[in-house]
Amino acid sequence: MSASSSGALKAWLESQGLGISFYRDRAPDNQALPYGTISEGISITSEPAFNAHDDPEGHVREVVQVDLWEQWRNPTTGAVTESYTLADATVLALDGKRATTAPTWVGGMTVVGSVRLVEVEVNTIHTAITVEIRRTLARL
Amino acid sequence: MKLESSAFTRALAAELRAEITEQEHSLYRVAQRMLRRAKQLVPVDEGDIRDGLGLNQGRLSRRGYFVEVGVSSKEVPHALPVEFGNRGNPPQAYMRPAYEEAANDLAYNPTL
Numbered sequence: 001m002s003a004s005s006s007g008a009l010k011a012w013l014e015s016q017g018l019g020i021s022f023y024r025d026r027a028p029d030n031q032a033l034p035y036g037t038i039s040e041g042i043s044i045t046s047e048p049a050f051n052a053h054d055d056p057e058g059h060v061r062e063v064v065q066v067d068l069w070e071q072w073r074n075p076t077t078g079a080v081t082e083s084y085t086l087a088d089a090t091v092l093a094l095d096g097k098r099a100t101t102a103p104t105w106v107g108g109m110t111v112v113g114s115v116r117l118v119e120v121e122v123n124t125i126h127t128a129i130t131v132e133i134r135r136t137l138a139r140l
Numbered sequence: 141m142k143l144e145s146s147a148f149t150r151a152l153a154a155e156l157r158a159e160i161t162e163q164e165h166s167l168y169r170v171a172q173r174m175l176r177r178a179k180q181l182v183p184v185d186e187g188d189i190r191d192g193l194g195l196n197q198g199r200l201s202r203r204g205y206f207v208e209v210g211v212s213s214k215e216v217p218h219a220l221p222v223e224f225g226n227r228g229n230p231p232q233a234y235m236r237p238a239y240e241e242a243a244n245d246l247a248y249n250p251t252l
Contacts, residue, residue, distance in 0.1 A: 039230055043237035048247035065231055119226055128224040
C-alpha cells in the first residue's frame with residue numbers, strides 16, 4: 001500500500017517495464033536522464049457524479065502531472081537520443097488503469113493531455129502528461 | 141384534414157434559439173469565472189502572465205459554441221513552462237485548476 005497518489009503512481013509505472021525510475025516532485029540531484037517525476041495535487045475537485053451533500057466517502061477528481069525527462073541530442077555527435085516511444089508507452093500504461101496500491105479507492109485514471117516541450121538550453125525533452133484520478137479522500 | 145405545422149415549427153425554432161442563447165450565456169459566465177480563478181492562481185513575478193490572461197468572445201463552430209480562455213504563448217513565452225514546470229522548477233499550474241473548477245461549476249449548475 002502506497003502512502004500517497006504519487007507513491008501509487010510510482011509503484012504502478014515502475015512495474016510497467018518502461019525502463020526508467022519515477023520520483024515524487026523532483027529527482028535527486030545529478031540524477032542521469034531519462035527519468036520521470038510525479039507532481040500530485042495539481043488540483044482536487046469534488047466529483048459531480050456524486051451528491052455533494054451525501055457522499056461520506058468523498059469522491060474527488062485529482063489532477064496529477066507525470067513528467068518524462070529525456071536527453072534531446074547526444075552532445076558530441078548531435079544525434080537524436082530521445083525515445084520516440086516512451087511517451088506513448090507511458091500514456092498507455094496510465095490511461096484507463098487503476099493504481100492498485102493507492103492509499104484510497106481509485107475508480108480509474110484518465111490521461112487528459114500530453115505536452116512535449118523542448119528545453120534547448122539544457123538539451124532536454126520534457127513531456128508533461130496530465131492525468132485525472134478518480135478516487136476517494138483519505139482518512140486520518 | 142389539413143394540419144398547420146408551420147406555426148408549431150416556428151415556435152419550436154424560437155424556443156430552441158432561446159435555449160441555445162441561454163446555454164451560450166452560461167458558458168460565457170463560466171469562462172469569466174475560470175479567467176478570474178486563473179488570475180488568482182497564477183504566480184506573479186512581473187505579472188505578465190496574469191496580465192496576458194484573457195478570453196475571447198464566444199464563437200460558433202461546426203463543433204458547437206466555444207469560448208477560449210488562456211494566454212498567448214507567443215506573447216508570453218514563459219506561460220507554458222510555469223504551467224507545466226521545467227527542469228529544476230516544478231509546475232505551478234494555474235490553467236488546469238481553474239478549468240477543473242469551471243467544469244465543476246457547469247456540472248453542478250448548468251444554468252449558471
